[in-house]
Amino acid sequence: xxxxxxxxxxxxxxxxxxxxxxxxxxxxxxxxxxxxxxxxxxxxxxxxxxxxxxxxxxxxxxxxxxxxxxxxxxxxxxxxxxxxxxxxxxxxxxxxxxxxxxxxxxxxxxxxxxxxxxxxxxxxxxxxxxxxxxxxxxxxxxxxxxxxxxxxxxxxxxxxxxxxxxxxxxxx
Numbered sequence: 001x002x003x004x005x006x007x008x009x010x011x012x013x014x015x016x017x018x019x020x021x022x023x024x025x026x027x028x029x030x031x032x033x034x035x036x037x038x039x040x041x042x043x044x045x046x047x048x049x050x051x052x053x054x055x056x057x058x059x060x061x062x063x064x065x066x067x068x069x070x071x072x073x074x075x076x077x078x079x080x081x082x083x084x085x086x087x088x089x090x091x092x093x094x095x096x097x098x099x100x101x102x103x104x105x106x107x108x109x110x111x112x113x114x115x116x117x118x119x120x121x122x123x124x125x126x127x128x129x130x131x132x133x134x135x136x137x138x139x140x141x142x143x144x145x146x147x148x149x150x151x152x153x154x155x156x157x158x159x160x161x162x163x164x165x166x167x168x169x170x171x172x
Contacts (some may be wrong), residue, residue, distance in 0.1 A: 001009050019087075034083065037088065038071060038085070041064050043065070044061055098117065099145075100118040100139075101118070101120065102121075102137065103119070106129075109150055132150070135153050135156065136150070137151075140168045142171070148167065
């Protein structure tokens, strides 16, 4: 069932605006509310911690996936529902065969390479501190390589993902 059919629980931004909290409705205090904040699902850390190999032992995510699903199920049972949910902190700990690390927080595009590991920093959706446009990075992963490209929100909305990247996704 689509999110729109399920009461609009999943909101999408349009025209660089998220309508989940419209200003005209949120301008004045309407009373108390609550939200849920989760942190550090850090997929891979539990195995790494249990084996004592925190540098490279995080190649299994089953425990963290189970706990994340449990958290979502618990939140979905709450009544009244929270106003929103935010997830902070480390999303993953490790993956086998890491070739690139993708991050943000610098509010501009940047990156570098160290010992065959690419560090890719994507500019912000929000406030830009450099000359980059508001945008998103599309990352295509094949068995042989990782290809990434930064798109402005306008580019992605108007033209979508370029054919050369989509062709890589379609190959089996």
